[in-house]
Amino acid sequence: MDKQTYEKKVHFFGRISVTIFMLGTVLLPLTLFLKFGILPEKAAFFTGASTILSVMILVSLAEFLSYAPIIGSAGMYIMQITGNTGNIKIPASIAAMEATGIDPVTEEGEIVSALSIGISALTTEIVVLSGVLLLAPFRQVFQNPALKPAFEQIVPALFGALIVSFIIRNWKLSVIPIVVAFIVTYISSQPFGAKLAYFTIPIIVIATLIFNRIAYNMGMLTPIKNDRDINIQK
Amino acid sequence: MEHLSIANSFILFAVVIALLSFLSFQSIYLIILTLKRAKALDMDKVKLKKSMRVAAVTSIVPSMAIILGLITLAPVLGLPFSWARLAMAGSFMYEVIAATIGAQTAGAAGLGLDGYNLQAFANSVWVMTIGVFPMMIFAIVATKKYKNSIKKASTKDNVWAGIFVGTIMTAVVANFAVPPVIKGGNDTIAVGISAIVMIIFALLDKKLKISWLKEYALSLSMISAMTAIVLMNL
Numbered sequence: 001m002d003k004q005t006y007e008k009k010v011h012f013f014g015r016i017s018v019t020i021f022m023l024g025t026v027l028l029p030l031t032l033f034l035k036f037g038i039l040p041e042k043a044a045f046f047t048g049a050s051t052i053l054s055v056m057i058l059v060s061l062a063e064f065l066s067y068a069p070i071i072g073s074a075g076m077y078i079m080q081i082t083g084n085t086g087n088i089k090i091p092a093s094i095a096a097m098e099a100t101g102i103d104p105v106t107e108e109g110e111i112v113s114a115l116s117i118g119i120s121a122l123t124t125e126i127v128v129l130s131g132v133l134l135l136a137p138f139r140q141v142f143q144n145p146a147l148k149p150a151f152e153q154i155v156p157a158l159f160g161a162l163i164v165s166f167i168i169r170n171w172k173l174s175v176i177p178i179v180v181a182f183i184v185t186y187i188s189s190q191p192f193g194a195k196l197a198y199f200t201i202p203i204i205v206i207a208t209l210i211f212n213r214i215a216y217n218m219g220m221l222t223p224i225k226n227d228r229d230i231n232i233q234k
Numbered sequence: 235m236e237h238l239s240i241a242n243s244f245i246l247f248a249v250v251i252a253l254l255s256f257l258s259f260q261s262i263y264l265i266i267l268t269l270k271r272a273k274a275l276d277m278d279k280v281k282l283k284k285s286m287r288v289a290a291v292t293s294i295v296p297s298m299a300i301i302l303g304l305i306t307l308a309p310v311l312g313l314p315f316s317w318a319r320l321a322m323a324g325s326f327m328y329e330v331i332a333a334t335i336g337a338q339t340a341g342a343a344g345l346g347l348d349g350y351n352l353q354a355f356a357n358s359v360w361v362m363t364i365g366v367f368p369m370m371i372f373a374i375v376a377t378k379k380y381k382n383s384i385k386k387a388s389t390k391d392n393v394w395a396g397i398f399v400g401t402i403m404t405a406v407v408a409n410f411a412v413p414p415v416i417k418g419g420n421d422t423i424a425v426g427i428s429a430i431v432m433i434i435f436a437l438l439d440k441k442l443k444i445s446w447l448k449e450y451a452l453s454l455s456m457i458s459a460m461t462a463i464v465l466m467n468l
Binding site for chain 1: 240243245246249250252253254256257258260261262263264265267268269270271272274275277281282284285286288289290292293294295296297298299300301302304305308313315317318320321322323324325328331332335336339340341352353354355356357359360361363364365366367368369370371372373374376377378380381384388392394395396397398399400401402403404405406407408409410411412413414415416420421422423424425426427428429431432433436448449451452455456459460461463464467468
């Protein structure tokens, strides 16, 4: 399959499948109405929907713009309907790229990230399904007072290791993102900056891009060493 | 909690299974399409397999956190909704926030608290469903255009393109890695131990050239940090 046919197929199927799924999710609340006659009050629904949308439109846009450059199109279509982006899919894709040493800018990188997101999505579905089937025994394990604190620290444990591998691979590139992340985290933890908490990702991404561009223009940054055998043009 | 008998009814399980089957079908189809393109590009099969294995392994532990979410949400929202919501667009944090907004705008004190009647429950479900629409709509309308414009820009200056993508990845990782460093307590211990273990693995990898280590280093660092937390809290 040539590049053009592949991309055409991905976008065509991607758009249709996301549209079908989006409409499909309405079946859940709709079943409550059609089968059981339960509908929220109009006023409550409109207030609730506008409250969540006012936040989510901006948050989703920011995430979309930040993640799309590092994930292949096929991966984006999967990720936007399967969710759990920052905590599972992005790290899975980055880890796969790191382990194979494939350059994310090339078409190979696009392919690896798309495959990783797909596999990650399926893995999550299977794990959650097993959780549903084995809810009672899992409840005992997860709510065990000795184990609970560990499960609460999955995200820090994941990203602590991940940031180290980034620093080792290209410390010059990592200095500014880490410094900026410290500043943004500090500001958003203060009362006057609390509203920023939802938008830390785009703020850190944009700020680091600006600073790293300046550093690049000054000749201070070198690209990540990876195999660049396949160019994006191909 | 009169809503729970309805929330756990068979028909809702059926709808959830249908939705999640579609979700898995979408992932599988896009994976197959991408593998065909990888074959046409004559990509290294060993690397492809490795990347998928790493993505799967890296997704397992963070997916376990979803089961913890399931255990928390199921007593309030019923198992089918909790399962569906946590296995699709959104994340545990999002679902809790959206469900709470739905509950409060319907006059309940909070999720599962005083006044959480059938209408409040239905409102939670509607708000959770609608809140992720922007995410999916951006995927439908903007993925093709945005990805193409990124590609166009990156062909102009390939060196900067590498730094651009590397910077975004590092910024996203820093966004999640830095807050637990500042937070203190178990968060800081988890992020610290996992970082230290990762450094040890990187050194071992460099000195001893154990290739499988790179693949599992991330997951092993996570598990080490989580084990340490358990031991320290005993």
